[in-house]
Amino acid sequence: MSSSDRRNDDGVEQMIGNLLRAGVLTAAAVTIVGGVFALLQHGSRLADYGTFQGETAEFTSVGGIVRGVMGLDSRALVQLGLVLLIATPILRVIFSLVAFLIQRDRLYVIISSIVLAVLLFSLLFGGG
Amino acid sequence: MTILLMSLLVGLGAFVAGLLGALTGLGGGIIIVPLLTIAFGVDLRYAIGASLVSVIATSSGAAAAYVKEGYTNIRIGMLLEVATTIGALAGAYLAGWISPNVIAVIFAMVLLFTAAQSFRPRMEHLTDVSDPLARHLRLASDYPTPAGRQPYEVRNVPTGFGLMFVAGILSALLGIGSGIVKVLAMDRAMHLPFKVSTTTSNFMIGVTAAASAGVYLSRGYIDPVLAFPVMLGVLLGALVGARVLTRAPTRALRLLFTIVVVVMAAEMLYKGVTGSM
Numbered sequence: 109m110s111s112s113d114r115r116n117d118d119g120v121e122q123m124i125g126n127l128l129r130a131g132v133l134t135a136a137a138v139t140i141v142g143g144v145f146a147l148l149q150h151g152s153r154l155a156d157y158g159t160f161q162g163e164t165a166e167f168t169s170v171g172g173i174v175r176g177v178m179g180l181d182s183r184a185l186v187q188l189g190l191v192l193l194i195a196t197p198i199l200r201v202i203f204s205l206v207a208f209l210i211q212r213d214r215l216y217v218i219i220s221s222i223v224l225a226v227l228l229f230s231l232l233f234g235g236g
Numbered sequence: 237m238t239i240l241l242m243s244l245l246v247g248l249g250a251f252v253a254g255l256l257g258a259l260t261g262l263g264g265g266i267i268i269v270p271l272l273t274i275a276f277g278v279d280l281r282y283a284i285g286a287s288l289v290s291v292i293a294t295s296s297g298a299a300a301a302y303v304k305e306g307y308t309n310i311r312i313g314m315l316l317e318v319a320t321t322i323g324a325l326a327g328a329y330l331a332g333w334i335s336p337n338v339i340a341v342i343f344a345m346v347l348l349f350t351a352a353q354s355f356r357p358r359m360e361h362l363t364d365v366s367d368p369l370a371r372h373l374r375l376a377s378d379y380p381t382p383a384g385r386q387p388y389e390v391r392n393v394p395t396g397f398g399l400m401f402v403a404g405i406l407s408a409l410l411g412i413g414s415g416i417v418k419v420l421a422m423d424r425a426m427h428l429p430f431k432v433s434t435t436t437s438n439f440m441i442g443v444t445a446a447a448s449a450g451v452y453l454s455r456g457y458i459d460p461v462l463a464f465p466v467m468l469g470v471l472l473g474a475l476v477g478a479r480v481l482t483r484a485p486t487r488a489l490r491l492l493f494t495i496v497v498v499v500m501a502a503e504m505l506y507k508g509v510t511g512s513m
Contacts, residue, residue: 117310118306120310121303121304121306121308121310122304124303124310125299125300125301125303125304126300126304128296128297128299128300128303128442129297129300131296132293132296132297132300132471135293136293136467136468136471139464139467139468140468142460142464143460143461143464143465143468146460146461146464147239147240147243147461150239150461151238151239151240151243152238152239152240153238153239154237154238154239155237155238155239155241155242157272157276157277157278157279157282157459157462158277158278158279159279160279160280160281160282161456162455162456162457163456163457163458163459164456167456167458167459167460168453168454168455168456169453169454183460183461184460186460186461186463186464187458187460190289190453190458190460190463190467191453193289193292193293193296193467194289194292194446194449194450194453195446196292196296196442196446197292197296197442197443197445197446198443198446200296200442200443201314201317201443204310204314215373215374216311216314219314219315219318220314222318223314223317223318223321223443226318226321226322226325226447227321227443227446227447227450229325230321230324230325230328230446230447230448230449230450230451231446231450231453232450234325234328234450234451234452234453234454234455
């Protein structure tokens with residue numbers, strides 16, 4: 109690794125660190141707000157996780173979750189927090205891809221693009 | 237049990253798991269699924285969904301600090317993430333095919349392997365020269381030590397890559413971070429220094445888990461009301477653990493954690509073999 113690589117990487121490392129921290133904090137905050145309301149509204153019901161029924165469409169797609177949040181469903185808000193959490197590492201990959209593009213590092217642009225493609229495939233077409 | 241009471245108990249259990257995981261360096265994610273299925277009777281699929289989400293939270297939180305301190309090798313991480321994400325996607329589809337009882341047996345094996353590893357002294361296998369492939373991929377770098385930045389070289393990329401594919405499959409199938417396999421690949425096969433392999437492994441865990449979490453979200457494995465206390469508990473436990481790490485009796489805790497892991501392995505094995513998962 110050359111010294112210019114090291115200098116470039118130092119800046120990228122700081123920004124990736126900040127991005128990850130901001131992502132986790134935002135996701136946790138949204139989840140906590142939704143979670144507290146969800147427990148207030150549904151906390152007295154009996155817990156039933158022993159048999160798998162699968163979540164309804166409201167909680168399984170980004171579109172459904174956003175509609176749920178618009179309709180003020182507290183559980184959809186929790187799910188939105190969890191989606192933000194899943195999105196945090198994906199954003200990190202996008203950010204690295206841009207950094208490699210700026211550094212004109214073709215090999216790692218290709219490598220980051222493959223990782224991003226797999227992640228987006230999972231999130232968008234994973235259920236199929 | 238009401239949802240409120242269960243959420244409090246699950247949150248407490250997840251907090252202890254996150255705390256022990258951080259204090260022992262073994263990762264709390266590995267005991268979340270056994271805890272939920274054995275102690276709380278949660279269906280394996282809901283347990284895996286909740287566990288994966290908590291794994292993303294703790295690994296991203298810890299990675300934020302490590303990356304800034306300059307330990308993490310971002311190129312090695314990105315390269316090996318090709319293997320872990322494809323492995324995770326394969327594992328997520330495999331999970332739909334394999335019976336929960338078989339998954340329980342595989343889980344027991346991984347728990348036992350983790351327990352065995354925790355007793356072995358971890359050996360550093362440094363190398364003086366990178367091999368041609370590692371040179372071509374520009375993987376060698378340096379990391380901070382008390383004596384200044386220390387350079388290191390890298391070898392055996394294909395072996396590391398192959399092991400990472402396995403780590404990805406296990407991560408998706410069991411809802412864990414698979415840190416133990418990742419560290420093995422980077423310590424032993426690729427000859428990285430401890431600090432670099434541990435932090436780079438942690439860096440990769442979030443991306444690996446995100447690859448299967450997308451599939452599980454759309455399959456309805458992620459229940460918001462269950463995942464909420466799990467994620468929050470593990471995250472808080474890991475944060476507190478990192479704070480008190482230097483003052484904690486690490487050896488005793490490691491022994492305690494290993495015993496917990498072995499007991500859970502026995503329970504998972506029993507459930508899997510008797511077909512009651």
